[in-house]
Amino acid sequence: MMRVARLILASGSPRRRELLAGLGIAFDVIVSDVDETIKEEVMPSEMVRTLACRKASAVSNTIQDGIVVGADTIVVLDGEVLGKPVDKQDAIHMLKKLQGRSHTVYSGVAVIDAASGKQLVDHRSTLVHMRPLTDAEIEAYVETGEPLDKAGSYAIQGIGSTIVDRIDGDYFTVVGLPMELLASMLTSFGIHVLKATEETMR
Numbered sequence: 001m002m003r004v005a006r007l008i009l010a011s012g013s014p015r016r017r018e019l020l021a022g023l024g025i026a027f028d029v030i031v032s033d034v035d036e037t038i039k040e041e042v043m044p045s046e047m048v049r050t051l052a053c054r055k056a057s058a059v060s061n062t063i064q065d066g067i068v069v070g071a072d073t074i075v076v077l078d079g080e081v082l083g084k085p086v087d088k089q090d091a092i093h094m095l096k097k098l099q100g101r102s103h104t105v106y107s108g109v110a111v112i113d114a115a116s117g118k119q120l121v122d123h124r125s126t127l128v129h130m131r132p133l134t135d136a137e138i139e140a141y142v143e144t145g146e147p148l149d150k151a152g153s154y155a156i157q158g159i160g161s162t163i164v165d166r167i168d169g170d171y172f173t174v175v176g177l178p179m180e181l182l183a184s185m186l187t188s189f190g191i192h193v194l195k196a197t198e199e200t201m202r
Contacts, residue, residue, distance in 0.1 A: 005113070006066040007191060010059040015157060016071060016177045023183075023193050032058040032070065036083075044081065048072045048108030049121045060114040067189045070110040073176040075128075075152030077103040082152045091142045091153040098152060099163075100132035105152070107173045111185045120185045124178040126169030128156070133163060151176075 007027040009020055020027055032055040038047055056070025075082040077097055085091035108123040133141075146160060147153035154160035156167075156174045172179045183193040 005190065008059060008066045008068045010055045010068050010070040013176060015175050019172065019175065019177045019179060025191065025193065030059045034058045044074060044076045044106045045123050045125065047081070048074055048106045048123050052108035052110040053119070053121050056110040056112045060112040063114045065115045067191060068112045068114060069182065071107060071177050073105065073107040073151050075103055075105050077101065084149055084151055085147060085153045088142050091147040092138055094153040095133065095138045098130050099138065100130065102127055102129045105174045107176055107178050109178060109182055109185060111189060113189055120188060122181055122185065124170055124173040124181050126167055126173040128167050128174060129165040130163055131165040
């Protein structure tokens with residue numbers, strides 16, 4: 001009989017906490033304080049996979065038992081990776097680049113069993129089309145404060161939804177945690193999302 005493992009989210013992101021909580025599965029949060037820089041030139045898909053694994057490993061190495069989930073999200077425009085802005089001016093600069101154009105959002109997910117060392121790492125990508133924006137609209141959005149801790153300087157689940165024209169792909173990948181992918185990965189570790197959700201509804 002497979003053990004019921006403790007689930008741990010290695011992320012301080014409120015969006016990821018909300019998404020995971022929405023599954024109805026109990027979990028703890030242990031924020032991984034890791035260096036998120038990658039010096040070598042790698043593909044965006046490899047970058048998010050590497051960083052997601054780095055975050056999950058940092059937490060799994062501190063505990064004896066538990067299933068640890070790490071995730072990372074980046075925005076890529078014409079091969080340039082746009083991470084979180086350093087300040088308001090940087091956010092304005094990013095949004096001016098993105099407005100009226102299409103870009104790709106990559107989200108990587110890593111799941112590690114701290115007890116056995118077993119790990120799975122994967123990613124998803126989604127094409128996002130942003131509508132044309134005036135300088136005044138960009139500045140007003142940045143003044144809300146929402147873009148300042150978001151990759152690419154926008155949040156599709158918040159006020160940023162008003163500047164996105166459409167997406168081609170998975171919405172949750174853009175938010176930062178591809179849920180279908182995560183659920184599939186957790187199944188390999190004995191955590192069945194639909195079964196767990198059904199049990200919490202009884």
